[in-house]
Amino acid sequence: EVQMLESGGGLIQPGGSLRLSCATSGFTFSSYAVSWVRQAPGKGLEWVSAISGSGGSTYYADSVKGRFTISRDNSKNTLYLQMNSLRAEDTAVYYCAKGLWVGPTGFDYWGQGTLVTVSS
Amino acid sequence: EIVMTQSPATLSVSPGERATLSCRASQSVSSNLAWYQQKPGQAPRLLIYGASTRATGIPARFSGSGSGTEFTLTISSLQSEDFAVYFCQQYNDWPRGTFGQGTKLEIK
Numbered sequence: 001e002v003q004m005l006e007s008g009g010g011l012i013q014p015g016g017s018l019r020l021s022c023a024t025s026g027f028t029f030s031s032y033a034v035s036w037v038r039q040a041p042g043k044g045l046e047w048v049s050a051i052s053g054s055g056g057s058t059y060y061a062d063s064v065k066g067r068f069t070i071s072r073d074n075s076k077n078t079l080y081l082q083m084n085s086l087r088a089e090d091t092a093v094y095y096c097a098k099g100l101w102v103g104p105t106g107f108d109y110w111g112q113g114t115l116v117t118v119s120s
Numbered sequence: 121e122i123v124m125t126q127s128p129a130t131l132s133v134s135p136g137e138r139a140t141l142s143c144r145a146s147q148s149v150s151s152n153l154a155w156y157q158q159k160p161g162q163a164p165r166l167l168i169y170g171a172s173t174r175a176t177g178i179p180a181r182f183s184g185s186g187s188g189t190e191f192t193l194t195i196s197s198l199q200s201e202d203f204a205v206y207f208c209q210q211y212n213d214w215p216r217g218t219f220g221q222g223t224k225l226e227i228k
Contacts, residue, residue, distance in 0.1 A: 046219065104152055106169040106209060107156075
């Protein structure tokens with residue numbers, strides 16, 4: 001059974017940093033690109049970042065480029081998101097998600113999400 | 121960046137009736153489109169990928185159609201558990217994947 005479990009969210013002041021983790025199991029983690037998707041309170045879904053299976057390629061939404069860094073540890077089956085220079089508009093539930101297969105596709109498994117609140 | 125636009129923002133339909141949700145892409149995404157259902161407090165659930173292929177375990181009353189820039193999700197006979205928010209997502213420039221703003225399907 002595929003499982004994805006995010007952690008690391010919390011309350012942080014503007015300008016601060018936070019590191020999210022997504023521990024996975026039940027699939028060959030290193031074969032899949034994985035993504036972070038966020039959802040501001042009462043709003044829609046926003047794709048944030050993705051990383052290739054090897055970790056050699058990373059992709060970011062313009063809204064987070066230069067502030068967020070995605071990484072992965074395939075030996076631990078874990079995905080990370082380092083978030084720096086946080087802003088109020090980064091407040092959201094952050095989900096990790098995997099594709100249905102190793103190529104272009106939708107996300108078939110999602111974590112339960114971790115809430116990040118940026119406020120003074 | 122490919123922009124996805126969903127309509128309507130809210131759709132009121134009676135149980136047992138058909139619901140038709142639309143999604144438009146700002147440029148062609150071929151058939152690289154997915155639909156998701158999201159209920160309050162839950163993560164999104166994949167319904168459709170490849171514009172028209174139902175994901176595992178999705179009932180046959182859900183169907184997707186379209187290609188290029190115009191897409192439709194149809195729910196043939198609404199059940200109580202279908203009232204939720206629906207999002208489309210393009211993955212033509214995978215692994216980037218932009219979402220529409222969502223359609224809230226509510227009970228009439």
